[in-house]
Amino acid sequence: MNVDHINQIINEKPNLSTALGMEFISTPEDDTCMARMKVDERNRQPFGFLSGGASLALAENLAGVGSSSLCPGCACVGIEVSGSHVKAVVEGDTVTAFAHMLHKGSTLHVWQVDIKDTSGELISSVRVTNYVIKKGSK
Numbered sequence: 001m002n003v004d005h006i007n008q009i010i011n012e013k014p015n016l017s018t019a020l021g022m023e024f025i026s027t028p029e030d031d032t033c034m035a036r037m038k039v040d041e042r043n044r045q046p047f048g049f050l051s052g053g054a055s056l057a058l059a060e061n062l063a064g065v066g067s068s069s070l071c072p073g074c075a076c077v078g079i080e081v082s083g084s085h086v087k088a089v090v091e092g093d094t095v096t097a098f099a100h101m102l103h104k105g106s107t108l109h110v111w112q113v114d115i116k117d118t119s120g121e122l123i124s125s126v127r128v129t130n131y132v133i134k135k136g137s138k
Contacts, residue, residue: 001026001027001029001030001031001032001033001066001069001070002026002069003024003025003026003033003065003066003069004026005069005072006024006065006068006069007024009068010024010065016057016061017061019042020037020042020043020054020057020058021037021038021040021042021043022035022036022037022058022061022062023035023036023037024062024065031100031101031104032066032098032099032100032101033062033065033066033069033099034062034096034097034098034099035058035061035062035065035096035097035099036094036095036096036097037054037058037094037095037097038092038093038094039089039090039091039092039093039094039095040091040092041091044091048090048091049088049089049090049091050088050089050090050091050093050095050123052083052085052124055083055085055095055115055123055124055126056081056083056124056126058095058097058113058115059081059083059097059099059111059113059115059124059126059128060078060081060126060128062097062099062111062113063078063099063109063111063113063128063130064076064077064078064128064130066099066101066109066111067109067111067130067132070101070104070109071132071134073134073135074132074133074134074135075132075133076109076130076131076132076133077130077131077133078128078129078130078131079129079130079131080127080128080129081126081127081128081129082126082127083113083124083125083126083127084124084125084126085123085124086122086123086124086125087117087121087122087123088123089117089123093117093118094117094118095115095116095117095118095123096115096116096118097113097114097115097116098113098114098115098116099111099112099113099128100112100113106132107131107132108129108130108131108132109129109130109132110127110128110129110130111127111128111129111130112125112126112127113125113126113127113128114126
């Protein structure tokens with residue numbers, strides 16, 4: 001999935017993705033996409049671990065990038081995010097999120113996003129449902 005066009009839009013002005021340090025990466029598969037995020041002062045808890053909220057934000061934003069890449073000209077917004085955090089990540093590490101589309105309907109997309117640390121261990125498992133808003137729709 002090519003996310004270059006979405007990256008251009010994201011980098012045009014400040015937003016949550018840029019504030020937390022997310023980097024979105026194209027993949028060769030049409031139904032997957034990836035993102036990386038270094039764990040630092042922008043997205044950690046006061047105790048030095050990656051915030052669970054930052055992990056959920058990474059998953060939701062990555063799924064949004066994927067849906068937006070598949071539906072040019074549409075606004076794709078998260079309407080449900082549900083995740084489990086299974087391991088802590090310390091400041092200085094980098095997490096990688098792998099999103100795989102489970103369902104591509106005309107108005108709803110469902111994604112499975114697994115977030116892993118640099119050693120490949122699962123950190124969080126997140127399911128995201130996006131609503132696809134076509135131009136001119138409300």
